[in-house]
Amino acid sequence: MAKSPYSWLEKALATIHHANWYRSVKTIKGRPGAVINLEGRKVINFASNDYLGLAGDKRLIQAAIEATQDYGTGSTGSRLLSGHRELHQQLERAIAQLKQTEAALVFSSGYLANIGTIAALVGSRDLILGDVYNHSSLKAGGKLSGATLINYNHCDLNDLRHKLTIKRSLYRRCLITTDSVFSMDGDLCPLSELSAIAQEFECMLLIDEAHATGVLGKTGAGCVEHFNLTGAELIQVGTLSKALGSLGGYVAGSANLIDFLRNRAPSWIYTTGLSPADTAAALAAIAIVKQEPERRETLISHRQYLQRHLPQADLFSSESPIICLGLASPQAALERSHTLQEAGIFAPAIRPPTVPTSRIRFSLMATHQPEHLQKLVEVWN
Numbered sequence: 590m591a592k593s594p595y596s597w598l599e600k601a602l603a604t605i606h607h608a609n610w611y612r613s614v615k616t617i618k619g620r621p622g623a624v625i626n627l628e629g630r631k632v633i634n635f636a637s638n639d640y641l642g643l644a645g646d647k648r649l650i651q652a653a654i655e656a657t658q659d660y661g662t663g664s665t666g667s668r669l670l671s672g673h674r675e676l677h678q679q680l681e682r683a684i685a686q687l688k689q690t691e692a693a694l695v696f697s698s699g700y701l702a703n704i705g706t707i708a709a710l711v712g713s714r715d716l717i718l719g720d721v722y723n724h725s726s727l728k729a730g731g732k733l734s735g736a737t738l739i740n741y742n743h744c745d746l747n748d749l750r751h752k753l754t755i756k757r758s759l760y761r762r763c764l765i766t767t768d769s770v771f772s773m774d775g776d777l778c779p780l781s782e783l784s785a786i787a788q789e790f791e792c793m794l795l796i797d798e799a800h801a802t803g804v805l806g807k808t809g810a811g812c813v814e815h816f817n818l819t820g821a822e823l824i825q826v827g828t829l830s831k832a833l834g835s836l837g838g839y840v841a842g843s844a845n846l847i848d849f850l851r852n853r854a855p856s857w858i859y860t861t862g863l864s865p866a867d868t869a870a871a872l873a874a875i876a877i878v879k880q881e882p883e884r885r886e887t888l889i890s891h892r893q894y895l896q897r898h899l900p901q902a903d904l905f906s907s908e909s910p911i912i913c914l915g916l917a918s919p920q921a922a923l924e925r926s927h928t929l930q931e932a933g934i935f936a937p938a939i940r941p942p943t944v945p946t947s948r949i950r951f952s953l954m955a956t957h958q959p960e961h962l963q964k965l966v967e968v969w970n
């Protein structure tokens with residue numbers, strides 16, 4: 590009898606287990622928040638991207654309920670066919686206003702925003718230079734585009750400049766891509782320098798603000814605002830699913846950029862428009878980002894508290910609400926995460942192949958109470 594064409598799956602899974610790379614889902618009950626019910630147990634949540642604590646906020650829930658009642662559950666088609674609603678336009682205006690760009694376009698996820706935008710902007714005659722620690726969606730977009738993909742060392746401007754000097758003239762267009770807050774390390778990209786290099790070598794610059802939108806900058810506009818680059822011609826991508834507590838992604842930039850993407854980004858054209866509930870929840874979140882700057886201030890003071898009380902200096906690489914503690918092996922990271930969970934602290938072990946080195950990753954929330962942070966310090970030390 591012929592061998593099953595699927596038998597390799599069992600072997601592949603065994604290899605994943607053997608390396609301690611195996612992952613599985615964990616069930617959380619009830620609403621998201623600073624304290625959650627994880628597998629039947631109350632734990633303090635340091636594992637969420639809900640930095641401002643909005644995913645369980647009554648106002649977002651109410652907005653989603655009302656939008657569902659008014660517009661139904663699904664948007665029923667591509668935005669270019671039957672899927673466009675007034676709500677989408679309102680959300681796109683609100684994003685453009687927050688980012689102070691001419692226009693914005695909402696995608697069904699941040700992942701789709703990145704792959705669609707990159708694939709639309711560059712092709713086989715072009716070059717992409719990406720930070721080696723970039724998010725999976727930036728890398729996937731690069732592959733999909735058919736452009737030549739070169740990584741530069743993490744936040745290494747000399748390496749970037751060196752590679753541009755050798756390669757730039759061999760290609761038509763060039764796109765530099767970077768996370769603004771690196772999702773698995775929490776450090777910030779050197780945006781001012783990247784912007785200057787992009788100009789010098791006539792490159793477009795795409796910055797992924799997934800972990801910075803709503804969190805960094807005086808008004809919560811992100812890293813671009815944090816580095817005083819508001820108004821610079823950039824391609825700003827981000828998500829509605831982290832600090833904005835909803836689901837979906839966006840691109841913000843010039844009116845020409847957005848107009849072009851509406852005509853050329855396959856992951857926008859050939860997918861269903863964002864649901865009314867998700868759209869309305871994100872819109873409500875942006876209003877709160879504006880009206881309640883104290884949430885961002887709380888995040889800053891939370892980080893400062895941990896900085897004072899957890900003496901491991903290498904923990905804090907930046908101003909972001911992501912804090913990592915390195916561990917020697919995937920096994921050690923898993924064990925530490927397990928011990929923390931036993932003590933009532935939920936913080937995931939992040940392991941290869943997601944990152945090159947294993948670590949525990951803590952995400953802060955504006956809705957963490959002082960006693961939540963005290964508990965973390967107590968359990969860790």
Ligand SMILES: *Cc1c(COP(=O)(O)O)cnc(C)c1O
Pocket residue numbers: 698699700701703724726768772797799800827828829830836837838
């Ligand atoms: C989460 C994330 C995304 C993807 O956003 P989704 O809306 O969850 O698809 C893209 N880029 C970065 C840097 C992220 O952290």
